[in-house]
Amino acid sequence: MLSLQHISKFYQVGGNKNFVINDISLEVEEGEFISIMGPSGSGKSTLLNIIGMLDEPSTGFHYFVDQPVHQLKEKQRAALYKQYIGFVFQAYHLIDELTVYENIETPLIYQDVKGSERKAMVADMLDRFNIVGKKDLFPAQLSGGQQQLVGIARALIAKPKVLLADEPTGNLNSKQGEEIMELFRKLNKEDGVTIIQVTHSEKNAEYGSRIINLLDGRVESSKKL
Amino acid sequence: MVWDLLVYKPNAIIMFKNYFKIAWRNIVRHKGYSIINISGLSVGIAACLLIFVVLQFEISFNTNFPGYKNIYHFVTSQMQDDGMAYNPGTSPPAIDALRNDFPQVKFAALNSNYGSQLTVGGANSTNSANDRKFTEKVGVFFMEPQFFDIFKTEWLSGNNAVLSQPNMVVIDKSTAIKYFGDWKEVVGKTLKMDNVLTLKVAGVIADAPSNSDFPLKVLVSYITWKQHPKDYGYANSWDNISSNNQIFVQLPANLSVENLTKKFVPFTKKYLEAKGGKTTRVHILQPLNELHFDTRVGNTLGDHLTSKSTLRTLSFIAILIIVMASINFINLSTAQSVGRSKEVGIRKVLGSSRKQLIIQVIGETALIVIFSIILAIGLAEIALPFLKNIANVPEDIGLFNMGSILFLLVTMVVVILLSGIYPALVVSGFKPVLAIKNKITAASIGGIPLRRALVVAQFAIAQLLIIGTLVAVNQMNFVNEADLGFNKNAVLILPGYTDSISLSKLDAFKQQLLQMPGVKGVSFSSDAPSSDNNWGQNFYYNHSDKEFTYPTFLKYGDADYFKTFGMKFAAGHGYEQSDTARAAVVNETFIHKLDIQKAEQAIGKDIKLGSGKWIPIVGVVKDFKTNSLRDAIKPIVITARKKVESQAAVKIETKNLKATVSDIQQTWEATYPEYAYNGYFLDENIAKFYQQENQLALVYKIFAIIAIFISWLGLYGLVSFMAVQRTKEVGVRKVLGASVFSIVFLFSKEFMILILISFVIAMPAAWYMMNKWLQNFAYRIPLTAGVFVLAIVTSSGIAWITVGYKAVKAALVNPVKSLRSE
């Protein structure tokens, strides 16, 4: 599904190259559920952003569904991204000016989904996440857990094959975190969504099928569960 | 990207709805900035719309006549020692000569009358008590029927052939209604003109459009003029050039202007040098569509002339104002875009392309611009009735027509692109990762040099207009208060008539006026000392038959002329009361042109005017302004000639002015029952010389205020934004012990530098522009440092108040609060 080969990312600081990602190679099969761990500043978010094509590596080869991402033009990359990937953030990143309904609907608009179909999909998603009653509220009117549910609903609305989540439970209490993890597990098992999440919690990491530990931009260890 | 919207895609509409929603919510959420943007833009667009309406009206002049491009005005020019002098008129014999020599070309002559009185008889024809009298300032012509072969006009009744008969008159529809109440039954009725002509109404034409220099109201057959040479100054002589006697020409397709103009050279030779002598007379053809703008030739037959430079100044100002409003927009939206970086980042993550983001930002701009335009139309409608104060537009001018709607659409598109593109490119170019992490700062989006440049541009424009205003207002004050060399105050002018009955009543009328307690003096003359009349004549000096290359200008007045107008003598004195020229008074310019050093030396020398008699110079008056202050003082000869001294000048005590004026009017009506009373004050009339300049000064004033308003809005917005951005910095500085003053200084330093830079740009531009404008006046104020200093002080003051207010507010915030909230 996804293959990183000798990927590095560095920032030029003075005359030195400051490596954030240092020669990482990684193969991800369809249907996997990977948890990435590591201390703060070890490059987790950067790696996830590269996988999600939000950021570009400095060197290395990046293949996604057999396409050489490192050779694609911005437009083609955006198309690929739009078709396959959903993103969830620690800080939810909802659009403040849009209601819950509109936030969830937005990716479908960018994907040219027709009106009636779109309505049905959003309604379905609201139903599934039990937030029908909140659909006309603005993000500021929701609790953190509710906002993250909306964030996940929005990430899933376009039926992505890959879900990337950067500390999705970082701002939630443990009960809310657990609910989200259950949701991820269900998505992975029942819908076959490939999930890559960054987390600080050992407990949450164990929902995955593989745990990768990063240190100073390198893979320190990797274990299959 | 815009055309993408035109291709039908169902989702384009949905997307548009989505953008609209966001845009609307953004506008509401950032009310302050939206109000700044919308008010700046709508005031700017309203101002431009009004200017456009004025320009459109002026530029359309005389283009309503079918085939106007082939119509020309036959203009006479003469070489004089200070350059070419142009005269819109010609000599009466020219029309027949032209027809004779150029049979393939259509010519038509007219002679215009200013201030003629038309009398509509009452029911009783022997009693004039019920007569209704109308004085027409413009629009009365002796007109050849051929005029209508060239200028196609709609005839509601009759046709142009009626103008080949003597004592026939054609009137336009609105004049017919004004005189007779109904235009359908006026043919055959009688109209008296100046109590001299009895005319039969023989036709009615449609009203001339307001954008025409041919206000055809009362058209008397041309032959009538020829039959009344004394009453209306007809003299079939080539020596006589009258600006009222004009010829219009329609060229056949196979003849070019250049060709015909070339043939005028042998033409003038043939007719003018036939009697021996030489002529400097040259004829040129002035295209009809330039008539309205040609300040060389001077007055048209209509009520005003507009110089191209005035039109250029107006359009220039309009463009500046729009640019200023757009600058606010760019400045504020780029500054604001920092706050929107997160939204943009998320949208990119959710799959928005750069193109879609650009459309979104431009869409938001469009929404504000469209809203502003709607508001602007409202503002313009409110201001429309006042438009006639700054421009010569008709009272009923409308705001909407194809042209102005197109103008609004073009303005809309231009302003949207001008103010939307840059912020759109900035916003859509945000890197999603940085944007989401809120790592976009005012510094990192760049464009700070650009924003500074824009603020500089704005201040430069505002200063340019401030300087323009100060110079124009000062010059007009100077002009209005200038010492004209005679006393123009409290002088009532009563235009009179030169028919023999009127003239015979003059002496008795004068005695009656002098008996009134409020009247200090009365003089009859051809002309006030300052007027726009020019009566030129060749002359001879000291019994020499040497001809001068320049003419002298004549004013005829009775013995009381000098006293009534308070003129001062440099040498000698006025002359005795006389019916004909027996002695002359000249001005200082006259003797200086003759190289006479001392005024006394001229006293007792003889001069001869044209083919008149030699008469002695008995006095030299100190120079007075002979025309408007646009023109230099002309050499003047003042002498007596009772036949043309029809205009009374009455010097009145300023106490009980109103009562005296009404007494004078009653006396007039008793003495001249057949003439309408048309008295006016000389100083008011002189002020009218400068109508266009006063209007322009007013335009500068209004637009300087608008410019100051818009740049103040922009500055206010930017500073508010800065204050928010720098809350933390200010907090830290205060904790470190900074005083309120030092923080205010921190904020204002940058703006002061920008204002200085803008001044360096504005000053030379303003100097150039206003220096050029001042060249219109022979008498003008110097461009002193004062106005420039005042301009920079004003703009700095405004900046200080704005920046200072915000800075003090920021500086007074408790630092603990502002630091905690970060």
Ligand SMILES: Nc1ncnc2c1ncn2[C@@H]1O[C@H](COP(=O)(O)OP(=O)(O)O)[C@@H](O)[C@H]1O
């Ligand atoms: N624009 C940048 N310039 C320089 N260094 C950066 C930049 N962005 C991120 N970094 C550095 O990259 C490192 C890894 O960051 P990140 O991937 O966010 O770590 P993590 O998510 O594991 O905490 C950090 O040390 C950070 O300082």
Ligand SMILES: [Mg+2]
């Ligand atoms: Mg991170």
